[in-house]
Amino acid sequence: xxxxxNVSLKNLNTFKIDVKAKFFCEVTNKxxxxxxxxxxxxxxxxxxxxxxxxxxxxxxxDGIVIKNRISGFEELLKDEEKVIxxxxxxxxxDVFVDYCVTNSFYGAENLSLIPGxxxxxxxxxxxxxxxEVSEIIFSVEYFDIKSKSFRTIEKSLCEFGYxxxxxxxxxxxKTIITSVNxxxxxxxxxxxxxxxLSDIFxxxxxxSLSEIRNKIIEIRTxxxxxxxxxxxxxxxxxxxxxxxxxFERLKREYPDIVSFKTESGNVKISAGWLIEKTGLKGFKKGxxxxxxxxxxxxxxxxxxxGNEIIQFSEFISAEVLNMFKINLTPExxxxx
Numbered sequence: 001x002x003x004x005x006n007v008s009l010k011n012l013n014t015f016k017i018d019v020k021a022k023f024f025c026e027v028t029n030k031x032x033x034x035x036x037x038x039x040x041x042x043x044x045x046x047x048x049x050x051x052x053x054x055x056x057x058x059x060x061x062d063g064i065v066i067k068n069r070i071s072g073f074e075e076l077l078k079d080e081e082k083v084i085x086x087x088x089x090x091x092x093x094d095v096f097v098d099y100c101v102t103n104s105f106y107g108a109e110n111l112s113l114i115p116g117x118x119x120x121x122x123x124x125x126x127x128x129x130x131x132e133v134s135e136i137i138f139s140v141e142y143f144d145i146k147s148k149s150f151r152t153i154e155k156s157l158c159e160f161g162y163x164x165x166x167x168x169x170x171x172x173x174k175t176i177i178t179s180v181n182x183x184x185x186x187x188x189x190x191x192x193x194x195x196x197l198s199d200i201f202x203x204x205x206x207x208s209l210s211e212i213r214n215k216i217i218e219i220r221t222x223x224x225x226x227x228x229x230x231x232x233x234x235x236x237x238x239x240x241x242x243x244x245x246x247f248e249r250l251k252r253e254y255p256d257i258v259s260f261k262t263e264s265g266n267v268k269i270s271a272g273w274l275i276e277k278t279g280l281k282g283f284k285k286g287x288x289x290x291x292x293x294x295x296x297x298x299x300x301x302x303x304x305x306g307n308e309i310i311q312f313s314e315f316i317s318a319e320v321l322n323m324f325k326i327n328l329t330p331e332x333x334x335x336x
Contacts, residue, residue: 001033013052016231021065049119057335058306089177101209105184107136112216119177123167130193134160138183142175175194223294230298237271237328272296278319288312
């Protein structure tokens, strides 16, 4: 493992923010993490970088940026009902999903084409089209910074919520995820509560994992810009959750409101719909703007600084708050 100084991160984050890391290295196995620990790097400022698809750097990083390249996956157990697969944290998420679909393992297909790595999936509890990754997680293995040991935590202790987990809260900056064990069904088990999918696949004869994956890829591609063309991190904000009473108040004024019911009984409102209603879909200010196909996506049109993007996001939040009395919370991780 080689540690390099003064490395540009522009091509390692999908927002294409041109910042530098004081130190940089790539880890390809668990022993590399132990080596970094022994050399004292975790006593200073550090960050693990997977796909760089959900981060926004505000300035040069005065510490070590660790690029996770611990890849690969293997089947640990398979029977007539299920399969348990261990996926290493540096593996690309969509490579893992493609493997599941190709081998007729059910549960990950709705999460097709989400950028990033396997290791980031439990931290953020990634989700899309009616599915969250916590539904298929069995356990998570991580390196504990304080004890310098590798541990396993069961799903029930991960404190999963909407874009939340214990790794984003109590264990933040205290652990490094090294692998995730997933439990998937080997029997047909589709989740089609997202209306466009339920409409398209109403005919059971037309359902297959590959067809569902292809349709989700088609939908995502139509809504999200190519990061090679415009720097972005996908959805910038979480969908806000409100009470049924608040929802009824809004629905009376905005009958076309886009919403989703939650298990808690509250209602999630589409953040993209809220932003679009303020008239900011396709709005541009300087080097930053919202995508004209999906208002939830903030774009770097070239040369934008992290602070420029933050200021733009705060402007959007203020407009939504003024119009709807609803606060928007960033989904993207802000790195100071």
